[in-house]
Amino acid sequence: MSEHHHHEQLNKISDINDIKLFLVIILNFGISFFEIIGGILSGSVSLFSDAMHNFSDGLSVLISYIAIKIQNKKNDEKRTFGYKRSGIISAFINSLILIFISLFLFKEAYERFLHPANINSSIIISVAFLATIANFLGVLLLHKGSRENMNIKSSYLHLLGDTLSSIGVIIAGILIFLFHKNWVDPFIAVLIGMYILKESFDILKNSTNILFEGVPNNIDIYKIVEEIKKIDGVIDVHHVHIWCLNEDNINFEAHVDVEDVLISHTKKIIDEIEEKLKRFGINHVTIQFEHNFCVGVGVIKN
Incomplete structure (x- = not known):
């Protein structure tokens, strides 16, 4: 009876995570669409880059969503352990994507330091503000699940990075509007990239250890x-x-x-x-x- 109740509870948690991930996917792709339009209208390279950031993260969350669906499949004669590794594989892929995103942010920041872009600050602030709200909603949706599941955590970190990135774009837009400080945009991008890089390496390390059937770090x-x-x-x-x-x-x-x-x-x-x-x-x-x-x-x- 106790075991049956435990499985029911796990299934309920999984169903809740499914719904939340699906909502986050919709948010991410919606944000990307509006930021692409905003980037074109404002001539903002940073806003367009943030749109690509959100779009790639939407794809990553979609991978997580598919992985959870696969992970919930029952054991069979071909997969006697079931499909439980799918979530770890997803976390591994997501961590690699996060690393490439960080390197992309560093590259973009370097180019913006050398060649600051002229932008319509009013449009970039407005669009980035909406993106921040949408990303923050996604962070709230996945916050609890990120403490229980590495796969959810990788998606959560994507959204947290998106939120910080959008806030950075807002700050850059305000400073450019008030003081014409174009260097603030790439500076904030570097800070965001460093944070994402650190967190993604932690996920990569843990997921790789599991995939290589290593002993968990907390076990002697x-x-x-x-x-x-x-x-x-x-x-x-x-x-x-x-x-x-x-x-x-x-x-x-x-x-x-x-x-x-x-x-x-x-x-x-x-x-x-x-x-x-x-x-x-x-x-x-x-x-x-x-x-x-x-x-x-x-x-x-x-």
Whole structure:
């Protein structure tokens, strides 16, 4: 009953994220359309660049949306773990897009430092203000989900970057209008690019670790082994593997050397192992029990 309720709760969370992502996609493409028109009318390179920024982010959020749909498909005989990795693949792709966007912003900023653009500041301020409101609504929609899911977080960071970018365009437009300070536009673009670059590298690092089936950063494999060896009846633990399917599913498998006991007595040992591993966030455990079979084998199999 408890497990069934847990799955229902996860499905409800997923459905809410689906709806929010769909609304964000509409917002992003809508913003892009109005900023392209505004960029053409005002002659603003920065506004047009911000439109491309929003459009690329809309595509990235669309990738996230599709990934969540795929991720929710049930396990089958061909995919016994299901499609849970799709969200991580999406986060990986999104982080790469974020890095390229940051590099693009740096390039644009450099060119604007060298060749400041003359723009109609009234149009750029008005359009960027509307874009800021729309992007901020998207940030609010995804804020909660970004703390629970790496895929949602990557989309959230896209929108946060868009919001900061739009605010930067507004500030630049105001300063250009009042003081003709054209250098402010590329300066703000560099600051935004640095922030996005830092956050995107964090996502890239975490998603790559999961795709390479690495041990989660917050887990000490030798500490876990020592905890299991404290269980009455356990002699040794070796051939240990810890990896993630995604952020919510951490798998553990190992050979556990036990005293000469009946198979029925291993039920108590496995229950204790699972209870200890829950403290580390591990929720899928596979144990191969042995008795003096792999003597002298290390924790990690080479």
